[in-house]
Amino acid sequence: MDYAEEVRAWASLLRSSKTSTLKFAVARAILDEVRDAATAEGEVHISRDRLSFRLVSYYWYQVRLFRLKQAAAEIQEPNVVRKLRDLNLTSDSKWHPSRSYIQDVVDFVSEDGFREVIPRFHSGIERTIFEVRAGGAIAIAGRPRAFAAALEPLLMRSVMAGWAEQVEQYNLTPRVLAKVSFNGQRRTSVSKWAKPLREFDDACFYCRTATPERVQVDHVVPWSFLFDDAAWNLVLACDGCNNSKRDWVPASRFLTALCERNRSLTDQGAAGAFAKRVHFSMTQLPHGGAEGLKQSLDMLCEQAYLQGFSGDWSPS
Ligand SMILES: [Zn+2]
Structure with missing residues (x-):
C-alpha cells in the first residue's frame, strides 16, 4: 500500500507549531489504542471517556509524580494539568485509576477538555488521522490505522521526543524524555541493596534507629526528581x-552525612559490588567523583526545589 499521504499527515503533525502539549498526548493515545486494539483490522474506535482516561494517566505521572510543568506559565497549561495539580491529596503520587478523584478529572476532560483540542488537532495537517463521530468519539479508519500500527514504535518515539523537547523548555530536571514516556512500570528494584547497606551500617540513615526490624532502601534525593537508582x-x-519522607528533599545535614557515607564506603578500597556501584555512580554526577558530591547534591537539590519538591525534611 502507498502510505505517502499518511507519512505527510504524521510529519506535519510533528512539525506543526504547538502551543500546548495536548496534541502530543492525543497522538500518544491514538498510538497506544492502535497498538492495543483487540481486532487486527478495520476501524479503531476510541470513546471520549476512553481518550480522556488515557490523557489523564499520561499527565498524572508528569504532573503529580515528576512535577513537570507543561507550559511557560501556569495559565497556559492544559486544563487537565491544572486540574491534576490542584487535587488536594495528602500523600499519594501513585496512580489509582479507580479512585473517585481520578474519575472526576476524567469526567471533566471528557466533558470540557476536548472542546477545542479535538477540532483543532488537524489544523495545519494535510490529511486527517482520525474522524470525529457522534458523541465526540474518534475513529481511526482502516488505512491510517494500518499505517499507525505498522510504524507504531517509530511514530511513538517521535511523539515522545517532541513532547519532551517542549517540556524541556519549562523544566530544569534530569531525564526528561524518560519521565515524559513513563507509564508506571518500574523496571528495577533497589531492595537488593539492603543487605550490603546493612553490612556497612545497620541503622536507619535518618533517625539512627539501630537494626530496624523493617527496613527500606530509600533515595535521599527524591527518586521522582532524579528518576534514577544511582547507588550514591x-x-x-x-x-x-x-513513609514520612516520601518525595521530600532532606535537611542539609543529611546531604553532608550522605557525602561522608559515600566517602568512607569507597575509601575502603571499593570492595564489594555495592561500593563499586557507589564509586561508579559518583563519576556520573555533574561534579564527578566523591570530592564533587556535595556540590552536585546542592545543585540537584536546588533544582528539585525549583521543580516544586518540598525541602528541609527531618524525622519527626
Ligand atoms: Zn528512621
Missing part, C-alpha cells in the same frame, strides 16, 4: 522515616 543516593530507612 541509596540509604537504609526505617518504615517511619521512609
Whole structure:
C-alpha cells in the first residue's frame, strides 16, 4: 500500500507549531489504542471517556509524580494539568485509576477538555488521522490505522521526543524524555541493596534507629526528581522515616552525612559490588567523583526545589 499521504499527515503533525502539549498526548493515545486494539483490522474506535482516561494517566505521572510543568506559565497549561495539580491529596503520587478523584478529572476532560483540542488537532495537517463521530468519539479508519500500527514504535518515539523537547523548555530536571514516556512500570528494584547497606551500617540513615526490624532502601534525593537508582543516593530507612519522607528533599545535614557515607564506603578500597556501584555512580554526577558530591547534591537539590519538591525534611 502507498502510505505517502499518511507519512505527510504524521510529519506535519510533528512539525506543526504547538502551543500546548495536548496534541502530543492525543497522538500518544491514538498510538497506544492502535497498538492495543483487540481486532487486527478495520476501524479503531476510541470513546471520549476512553481518550480522556488515557490523557489523564499520561499527565498524572508528569504532573503529580515528576512535577513537570507543561507550559511557560501556569495559565497556559492544559486544563487537565491544572486540574491534576490542584487535587488536594495528602500523600499519594501513585496512580489509582479507580479512585473517585481520578474519575472526576476524567469526567471533566471528557466533558470540557476536548472542546477545542479535538477540532483543532488537524489544523495545519494535510490529511486527517482520525474522524470525529457522534458523541465526540474518534475513529481511526482502516488505512491510517494500518499505517499507525505498522510504524507504531517509530511514530511513538517521535511523539515522545517532541513532547519532551517542549517540556524541556519549562523544566530544569534530569531525564526528561524518560519521565515524559513513563507509564508506571518500574523496571528495577533497589531492595537488593539492603543487605550490603546493612553490612556497612545497620541503622536507619535518618533517625539512627539501630537494626530496624523493617527496613527500606530509600533515595535521599527524591527518586521522582532524579528518576534514577544511582547507588550514591541509596540509604537504609526505617518504615517511619521512609513513609514520612516520601518525595521530600532532606535537611542539609543529611546531604553532608550522605557525602561522608559515600566517602568512607569507597575509601575502603571499593570492595564489594555495592561500593563499586557507589564509586561508579559518583563519576556520573555533574561534579564527578566523591570530592564533587556535595556540590552536585546542592545543585540537584536546588533544582528539585525549583521543580516544586518540598525541602528541609527531618524525622519527626
Ligand atoms: Zn528512621
